[in-house]
Amino acid sequence: MWYIWDLSILLSALSLVIMLFLIARRVLQERRGRATADQRRQILTALIAFTENRDREALKTTVLGVPAGIAIDAGFEFIALLRGEERDDVLVAFNECGLPARIGRQLRKGNVAERIHAAEMLAALASDDASASLLAALAQDRSREVRIAAAIALCDLGSLPLLGTALDFIGVAGQRSRRLIELFRRFPRSRFNELAVHASRVDASPLIRAAAIDALARAGGFGFADFFAGLAGDAAPEVAAAALRALGLTGHAQALAILKRAMENDDWDVRAAAAESAGRLGLPELAAPLSTLMDDEVWTVRYAAANALRSFGQPGERLLREIASAEVSRSQRTASLILAEGPAL
C-alpha cells in the first residue's frame, strides 16, 4: 500500500513543479506579448497609411523592420479587407519584401493551422514559386486539411493538376469533406468537363459526386442539362437528388417525365428534390403527382410538394385549398399549414 502514497506524493509534487514552470513561462510571454502587440500595431498603421498615400517604400521599410511572422499574420488579416488595385499593390510590396519565401517555409514546417493559412497566403501572393510549393504540399503533406487547402489554392492560381490526380492526393478520408464543394465551385469553366467526368464516376463518393453536380449547375448552366438528366436516375440517392436539383436550375426538355418518375423513387431525398425542382421550373402538369406526394410519409417531401404547388400561383393555391378543405389526412394537414404560413391575421 505504501507505493500508492509514495507515487501520489511524487506525482503531485511533479505536477506542481511543472505548473510553477508554466507560470514563470507565462510571465515571460506576457512581457514578450507587449512587444509583439507594438510591432503588430506598427504594421497595421503602415498598411492604413499605404492605402492613403501608396508609399510602397515606406510600407516595405516597416514590413522589413518587424519579424516576418508578425508581418505575415497582421498583413494578411488586413488585406482580407482590401479589394482591387489597392490589394494588388500591397501584395506586390509583400512579394518584394520576400514574404513568399517565408510563407513557403511555413507551408513546409508550420503546424497544421499555419500550413493551411500558408497555402491561402501563397494563393493570394501568386509568386513565381507558389505553384511548386503548393503542388509539393498537395502531394506530400501529412494532413488532409492542408492538402485540400493546397488544392483550393492551386485552383485559384490555375495550376491544379487533373482533378482525378488531385483527389487521389487528397485521399479517401479527405474526400468526405465539404471543403471540396468550395474547390469545385472555384473550378475554371474551361475544366468543367473534368467535374462532369468525376460526377459520373460510380466508384467515387456520392457526397463528392453530388458536390460536383451542384458546382456544374451553379456555373455550367444549360450546357450540362442533358448530363444532369442522365444522372437523375443514378443508383446513389445523393447523386440523383443533386442531379434533380440541378435540373431545377437549368431545365430540360424531358424534365416533366424525369421529375414525375423521380417522385416515385424509394428514397425520400430524391422525391423531395423532384418536388422542389417541379416548383422551381413551374410545371403545373405535375400537380397531380405533387398532390400525391403531399400524403408522403416524410414531412420534408410533403412540405416540398406543397411549396411546389404554391409556387404555381393561383391554380396551385386552388388545389391546395381543395385539399385543405377535404377530410382530415396528412395531405389535408400539410395543405392547411402551408396555406396558413406567414403572419397571423
Add this chain to the structure above:
Amino acid sequence: MIADWSHEVVLAATILSWFIIGAGLAQTTIYLLQLVVAGYALSKRPPVARSALLWQRYGDVAPPIALLVPAYNEALNIVESVHSMLALEYPNFEVVVINDGSKDDTLLRLIEAFRLVKFHRPYEEALAHQPIRGLYSSPMTERLFVVDKENGGKADAQNAGINVCRAPLFCVIDGDSILEPDALMRAAQPFIDDPERTIAVGGTIRIANGSRIEAGRVREIHLPRRLLPLFQVVEYLRAFLMARLAWSSINTLMLVSGAFGMFRRAEVVAVGGFTKGSMGEDLDLVIKLHRHMRDNKRKYRIQFIPEPVCWTEAPETLSVLARQRSRWQRGALECFFRYRSMLFNPRYGRVGFLGFGHIFIVDVLGPVAEVLGYILIPAFWLLGILSAEYLLAFTALIFTYGVCVSVCSLILEEAELQRFPRARDLAVLTAAAVIENFGYRQLNNFWRVKGCWQFLRGNQGWGEMTRTGLGGAKK
C-alpha cells in the same frame, strides 16, 4: 469467542477498506489515463485558427444551424442573451427561443424588445411535446423565432424547438449562457470536415462569474472573486479538458453538455429527441445516439472540441450548488440504470465497456465509496482495526492524487490553450486546484450521495436555480 468475533470484524473491515480503496484506485487510474489521452489528443490537435480566417475558409460551405434556446423564467437575461445570439458570426443560422410556459415576463420582454408578431410556420410534428400556444417572428430580423408553449420542462422545450426548426443541424444552449462570437463556426467544423459521420459536437463550458460582461459579450476574462465559483473553474477544466477530450478522441464521448451542444437533427429525431422528465437529458440523448448508431451498424463520430466556448453562470451559494450537484448525480444514475443493458455489452463495443464502465465507477460507485471511506477508514484506524498503511493509501487517493489530477488539467490548459489571460490567474487557479481537495471535494461527494438517496426515493424535482444574471443585475 471474543477473539473469533474480533477476527471477523477485522476481516470485514479489511474487505470494506479494500472495496473503498479499490474504487478510489479505479477512479484515479481512469483520471490519470484520461490525462494521458487528453494530453496526446491536445498535442495532435491543430492550433486554433483565427476567427476571420475561419469565416473566409468555411463561410461558403457552412451548413445552416438552428440555435435552440429553451427559456423558463429567464426574463432577467433573455433579451440581452438573444441580442448576443443574433450577433453571432455564422453565415446561415436562426435563433429559436422556446418560452417553456414561464411564470415571469420572459415572453413579454421578448415581444417588446423584438416587436414580435404571431406567425404561422409549418413544421414537422416529429417529436411529442406540450402544446404550442403560438409562434412569433420579428419584423426586425428574419433570424429570430419564438415558440411559446405550455410548461413541460427543458427536454420538452428542446423537442418543440427541434420540431419547429428547419436546419439540418441544431445547437442547444441555455437561455442564460453566452456564446463566443465564433463558437458556431468552430463547432460546425467537424460537420464540414466529415459531414457523413459527425452527428454531435460538444464545446467547452466556462464560468463567467467575475468576468466583465457588456451587451451579451464577455469583454474581459477574470477569475471569480468568490471561492465557490473559483473551485468550479478548476472542476470544469477537469471535466471538459481532461475527461471529454479524452473520451472524444476514442469516440466514446458520453456527454455533450446541454448548455452547449450541436447535433444533426435527423439522428436526434430518429432516437425520439430528448427524453422528457429526465434529470440528465443531455447524457440521455448522447447515450441514445450511441445506441442507435451502433444498433444500426452505422459509422459515426460524437466529438468534443475545446475551442467553441460557451460562458455560463456558476452557482455562488452552497445551497444552489448542492441542488445542482444532487440533480446531476440523479441524472447520471437515472441514465445508467435506464440503459444498463449497454454496460459491458460487447454489442456496444467501447461505449459499453469504457463509456458505461466510466459511469459505473465514477458516478455509481465513486461517491458512495468515497463518502464511506471518509467515515470508515479513519474510524477503523483509530480503533486499531486497520494499519496506518490503509489510512495513507486512502488519503493519497483522495487528497494527493486529487491535487495531481486538478493541477495536471491546469497544465494541459496552459500548455496547449492558454485561455486565462494573466500569469496571476494561473497562480490563483493552481492554489484553488490544491485547496479544493480539502473540503470542497468532500462536500461535493456528500451532495452526490444525497443525489443517490434522492434517486432511490424517486425524487424528480429540479430545485430552484437562483441566478444573479451574468450582466450583474440582481434577480
